[in-house]
Amino acid sequence: MVNLANFTGDFEGMAIRVTEDGRFSVYDVLVAFLKPTNRKGSAGESINPRQVYKSLSDRNPEVVHFVDNLKFPGRGQRDTPVANEEGIYQILMLCPGKRGAEFRSWAAKIVRERREEESNGELAYTRGRDRAIRVWKRQGYTDQHIAVRIKGIEARYQFTDTLQAHGVDKSYEYAQITNAIYLELHGQTAKELKAEMGLSQRDSFRDHCSMVATAAHMMAEVLATEDIEGNNLQGFRQCRDATQKAASRVARVFE
Numbered sequence: 365m366v367n368l369a370n371f372t373g374d375f376e377g378m379a380i381r382v383t384e385d386g387r388f389s390v391y392d393v394l395v396a397f398l399k400p401t402n403r404k405g406s407a408g409e410s411i412n413p414r415q416v417y418k419s420l421s422d423r424n425p426e427v428v429h430f431v432d433n434l435k436f437p438g439r440g441q442r443d444t445p446v447a448n449e450e451g452i453y454q455i456l457m458l459c460p461g462k463r464g465a466e467f468r469s470w471a472a473k474i475v476r477e478r479r480e481e482e483s484n485g486e487l488a489y490t491r492g493r494d495r496a497i498r499v500w501k502r503q504g505y506t507d508q509h510i511a512v513r514i515k516g517i518e519a520r521y522q523f524t525d526t527l528q529a530h531g532v533d534k535s536y537e538y539a540q541i542t543n544a545i546y547l548e549l550h551g552q553t554a555k556e557l558k559a560e561m562g563l564s565q566r567d568s569f570r571d572h573c574s575m576v577a578t579a580a581h582m583m584a585e586v587l588a589t590e591d592i593e594g595n596n597l598q599g600f601r602q603c604r605d606a607t608q609k610a611a612s613r614v615a616r617v618f619e
Contacts, residue, residue, distance in 0.1 A: 381436050381444075386566065388452055390417055390431060390445040397456060398463055417445060420458050430454055500571075509575045516570070516582040523585035526592050531599040541604045545584045548611035549577070549618070580618055584611040 380396065381389040391413035398411050421427040430451035433443040447455060456467050481488035493514070500510045524538065532538060543553045550557055557569050570581065587610035591597065597606050 383434070383436075383446055386564075387432070387446040387448050389436070390447055390452070390455060393452055393455070394459070397467075398459060398461065416459075419460075420455065424458050427455065427458070503571065506575075509578070512575050512578050512582070513570075516578050519582045519585050519589075523589050526589045527603055530592055530597060530603055532603050534600075537600045537604075541600075541607050544604050544608040545581060545611040548608060548615045549580050549584065576618070580614050583617075584614045587613060 380392045394413040394416050395411050398416065431445040431447045433445055435441045436444060453471070456464070457471060458464070459467065477491065481491060496514075497510055500513060505513070527538065527541065532541065539554070546552060546554055546557060552560065554569050555565065558565060558567060561569070561572055563569065563572060570578065573581070584607070588603075588607040591606040591610060592603055595606075597603055
């Protein structure tokens with residue numbers, strides 16, 4: 365089953381129009397998802413997404429609750445239904461034929477696994493780790509790089525737990541403290557780094573870093589954690605300043 369969690373504007377070689385706020389053209393997704401060979405008729409039969417969508421929405425009126433209509437830029441564009449990622453999943457669950465059945469089977473398997481993990485923390489951790497490793501391998505990471513990335517994530521969890529325990533409790537404060545690291549090590553904020561790398565704001569910057577950069581982030585957060593805990597620093601400003609200082613020390617090492 366195709367992993368549908370990573371829409372990037374192109375699905376199985378077919379263009380998917382995406383709005384600025386991250387919603388997807390339902391018509392484009394249906395054309396890409398419902399391959400002609402999986403529907404009645406010859407292999408060359410084309411998919412009429414408007415007819416498919418009308419049939420789906422007629423049989424399932426609840427579809428209207430998770431789609432909106434808009435016109436994409438361009439001459440002669442008509443209203444097109446768009447939905448966020450969750451809405452797209454719900455629509456695909458309703459699709460007819462082999463592809464729809466495969467997707468429903470895949471979704472049921474995911475739900476069963478997550479339910480198992482709710483009562484088994486070790487299983488949840490192991491499966492989550494294995495899924496992450498598979499993603500990184502698809503991205504071309506070496507085993508050594510993956511090992512460093514895993515250690516970096518563990519250091520990040522300890523760092524954010526420390527921040528929370530020492531009075532940092534707002535999401536924008538975490539973002540500013542993280543940017544204190546990036547500014548010292550890279551000279552740019554997370555938003556600027558993602559833009560430079562051609563990533564969307566939903567993408568993980570650290571999933572696209574070199575092994576050296578990953579190690580540098582980890583070292584900065586470990587040093588900051590030790591300073592914050594050792595000196596019982598409290599609040600956003602003290603924690604941010606300690607983090608900036610730690611990142612500055614790391615930057616000198618990697619110069």
